[in-house]
Amino acid sequence: MAIASVLNKQGRPELVPSRPQLSLSGVSKYFGTSGFVALDGITIDIPQGQFFVIVGPSGCGKTTLLRILAGLDTQSAGTVAVNRTDEKRPVNSMIFQGDSLFPWMTVFDNAAYGLRMRRVPEAQVSDAVRSWLERIGLWRFRDRYPNQLSGGMRQRVSIVRAFANDPEILFMDEPFSALDEQNKLLLHEELLRIWEATKKTVVFITHSVDEAVTLGDRIMIMTANPGRAKAVLDVPFPRPRNVLELRQKPAYGDLVFHIWEQLREEVQRARQNAEGEKA
Amino acid sequence: MSAEVKGRDRLVGIATPVVLLGLWELAAHFRLLDARFFPPPSAIVHQFAALIASGELGTNILASLKRLGLGMLLGGLPALFLGLAMGVSRPLRAAIDPLISATYPIPKSAILPLVLLIFGLGEMSKVVMVALGAFYPIIINTVVGVANIDKIYLDVGHNYRASRWQVFRTIALPGALPSIMAGVKLAVGMGLILIAISEMVAANDGIGYMIWNAWQVLTVDTMYVGLLVIAVLGFLFSVVLDEIEHRLIPWKGRA
Numbered sequence: 001m002a003i004a005s006v007l008n009k010q011g012r013p014e015l016v017p018s019r020p021q022l023s024l025s026g027v028s029k030y031f032g033t034s035g036f037v038a039l040d041g042i043t044i045d046i047p048q049g050q051f052f053v054i055v056g057p058s059g060c061g062k063t064t065l066l067r068i069l070a071g072l073d074t075q076s077a078g079t080v081a082v083n084r085t086d087e088k089r090p091v092n093s094m095i096f097q098g099d100s101l102f103p104w105m106t107v108f109d110n111a112a113y114g115l116r117m118r119r120v121p122e123a124q125v126s127d128a129v130r131s132w133l134e135r136i137g138l139w140r141f142r143d144r145y146p147n148q149l150s151g152g153m154r155q156r157v158s159i160v161r162a163f164a165n166d167p168e169i170l171f172m173d174e175p176f177s178a179l180d181e182q183n184k185l186l187l188h189e190e191l192l193r194i195w196e197a198t199k200k201t202v203v204f205i206t207h208s209v210d211e212a213v214t215l216g217d218r219i220m221i222m223t224a225n226p227g228r229a230k231a232v233l234d235v236p237f238p239r240p241r242n243v244l245e246l247r248q249k250p251a252y253g254d255l256v257f258h259i260w261e262q263l264r265e266e267v268q269r270a271r272q273n274a275e276g277e278k279a
Numbered sequence: 280m281s282a283e284v285k286g287r288d289r290l291v292g293i294a295t296p297v298v299l300l301g302l303w304e305l306a307a308h309f310r311l312l313d314a315r316f317f318p319p320p321s322a323i324v325h326q327f328a329a330l331i332a333s334g335e336l337g338t339n340i341l342a343s344l345k346r347l348g349l350g351m352l353l354g355g356l357p358a359l360f361l362g363l364a365m366g367v368s369r370p371l372r373a374a375i376d377p378l379i380s381a382t383y384p385i386p387k388s389a390i391l392p393l394v395l396l397i398f399g400l401g402e403m404s405k406v407v408m409v410a411l412g413a414f415y416p417i418i419i420n421t422v423v424g425v426a427n428i429d430k431i432y433l434d435v436g437h438n439y440r441a442s443r444w445q446v447f448r449t450i451a452l453p454g455a456l457p458s459i460m461a462g463v464k465l466a467v468g469m470g471l472i473l474i475a476i477s478e479m480v481a482a483n484d485g486i487g488y489m490i491w492n493a494w495q496v497l498t499v500d501t502m503y504v505g506l507l508v509i510a511v512l513g514f515l516f517s518v519v520l521d522e523i524e525h526r527l528i529p530w531k532g533r534a
Binding site: 100104 | 431435529
């Protein structure tokens with residue numbers, strides 16, 4: 001079975017889940033009375049421990065889909081089933097696009113937010129936050145406020161905030177889109193490093209094909225207007241991955257090119273639609 | 280900006296009033312100014328010392344400060360709580376916003392006769408006047424502060440399963456704090472204006488009474504002392520409030 005092989009390839013000694021962690025069936029979203037179809041029948045199973053990337057042009061509804069999965073929005077039709085392995089852990093934590101750290105909290109308090117909201121004893125919170133901040137090299141900045149940090153550091157803190165909460169699923173909504181290329185590269189490496197150590201189920205949204213291929217186990221390409229799943233493909237590269245080495249491989253370039261070809265039609269179609277509406 | 284330039288700015292800032300006071304003193308001395316309307320600063324300082332020595336000034340300042348303090352609490356606390364509730368609850372905002380918009384433009388001084396009618400000539404009428412002045416800026420700024428919190432912070436709160444109370448405590452209140460503090464500063468300024476006005480009309484002590492009484496008995500020196508005291512109080516309040524703001528809102532950094 002495909003799921004079992006993916007997990008074995010990752011060297012996971014734990015149980016092979018009989019059911020996927022996230023199971024979407026016909027998830028659709030319509031807006032208003034105009035009948036605008038933001039999402040049209042998205043059906044996909046995401047196994048436990050998979051880094052699942054959704055890539056698509058802007059306006060394809062990928063953020064809407066993620067918000068539905070995270071419970072911040074509701075679908076108009078279809079079902080989302082979550083299989084939990086541990087009732088005590090939170091179902092999901094989201095890493096948001098752009099600045100989502102609370103400006104009025106220090107790095108430490110921001111990182112501790114999820115744990116504190118579910119009333120984990122303070123000693124445990126302190127241990128967990130310390131180990132996470134140390135792991136990502138921000139422990140000495142624990143008393144700083146977000147406005148005293150660079151954009152890259154802020155996004156690292158919000159990664160810590162999500163990981164420290166120890167959810168079953170991590171949702172990431174274009175978390176690096178506001179960063180420059182150098183910072184993006186460093187954060188890709190950092191994210192891969194800590195994710196490969198925890199192997200949580202991840203659903204990652206991006207419009208960057210490079211980002212999708214660098215990070216993901218499996219990629220879903222979405223079309224715009226209506227938002228549909230155009231193709232789902234496996235990323236064959238082994239882990240742990242080295243971001244720079246990976247990008248030099250011919251297979252990497254081939255895969256990026258293949259995805260781009262599929263996306264290009266979509267981007268062109270979206271542009272024609274937009275121009276048609278204006279005219 | 281370099282420390283040198285800052286120091287020079289401060290020096291100029293201090294020198295300007297000192298020079299003006301010197302010119303005033305000279306002009307009064309050489310009778311270029313009518314000393315009945317513009318007594319020389321030396322005479323005002325003299326009168327200031329005399330009023331302190333007699334205890335009169337202390338009594339009046341304390342009386343005004345007490346009314347100001349009670350009025351700020353009486354008007355400010357309900358404004359704060361109602362404002363926070365309105366900021367969080369859309370129905371409450373819809374219900375109360377029009378009332379506030381309709382009554383806010385009424386000059387508070389115009390309500391003084393009504394307040395006197397209802398609360399009499401005692402302490403309460405003055406406290407209520409200050410409370411009215413404090414209420415509006417604080418409630419308006421609190422509602423705006425809560426309502427304008429970036430939606431992404433509320434999404435974070437929901438995603439991390441914060442309860443209603445936790446959202447209020449960890450997001451709404453700290454997020455609105457800068458705006459609330461701006462409201463408090465406006466409220467204190469409004470309170471000073473209203474305490475002076477209401478003490479002129481209906482009081483037997485306080486700084487406003489002192490100024491009005493000085494006009495009635497034509498002790499112009501005392502009148503200037505009263506104005507000076509109000510100016511100094513206003514300045515001190517703004518210094519203290521800036522310090523409180525810095526302590527409460529450490530993430531803003533000192534301006």
